[in-house]
Amino acid sequence: MVVASGINSYAKEMAIRKRMANIFNKREDDFPSLKEYNDYLEEVEDMTFNLIEGIDVPVLEAKIANYQEENAEQIINARARKAEELAAALAASKGQPAQADSTIDGAPSQNSQAGGGQGQYAPAIPGATIGQPRPTGMAPQPVPVGYAADDKEMMKLRAERGGRAGGWSAEMSRKRAIEEAFASIWI
Structure with a gap:
């Protein structure tokens, strides 16, 4: 049963990494220097590793809870920014111009000030769709100009x-x- 324990540890690691990424979601442009950003990433990775390995879990959980309380607004704003980016990417993949409504705190975003309409966010549930069903098969890919497949x-x-x-x-x-x-x- 080595394989089963390997899968369980992989699932545990992915769950912890996803949780940490949702909480510690600052970007490079949130820091005044690259060194401070790299220090932040290193600290988050150290905490993630210790959680995965079960080292000082109660201390780390308290530290994470404290960080969540102190940075709740920043975390929510970063999640909203990510959702807007996903919505823009989804719209771009469908060939539609990106549209946004307003940010989560009620302040209008740049897109809404420029005359953008109601925005759509990517579905949170896997398999859920917005507007169109997902394609079931592979579409034929175009052959590049000047390329003969059987040459x-x-x-x-x-x-x-x-x-x-x-x-x-x-x-x-x-x-x-x-x-x-x-x-x-x-x-």
Whole structure:
């Protein structure tokens, strides 16, 4: 049952990381310097690791609760900002212009001041849709101009160039194959 315990620990870690990301949701532009932002990220990661490993859990839970109380407004504003960004991304993926209503604290956002209409937020429930159902199959992808899918010479050339771009060469492959072959010979 090693696999089952591995899945449970993975689910536990993901739940803790999701919870921490929802609470400690500051961004780089919330800090005066990159160093302060990196220190903040390091502190959050240390707390996350200790929660996952079960180190000083009561102390960490108290620290998290205290942070939530002190920064409740900032946390809510960051969540609202994220929801607006998700709504804009959803609208952009549907080919619609981004629209926003107002932020969570009632102050009008830049989009609403510019004449934007009622905004939509992404669904919180997996599988829920806004407006249109999700596609069930893969749509055929367009073929790039100047690319023949059945041109074997072009496919070979692309594979070779892609390999070289990644640092691979035919000579290196041959050398490794020879080394592995001779390394397995016992005298």
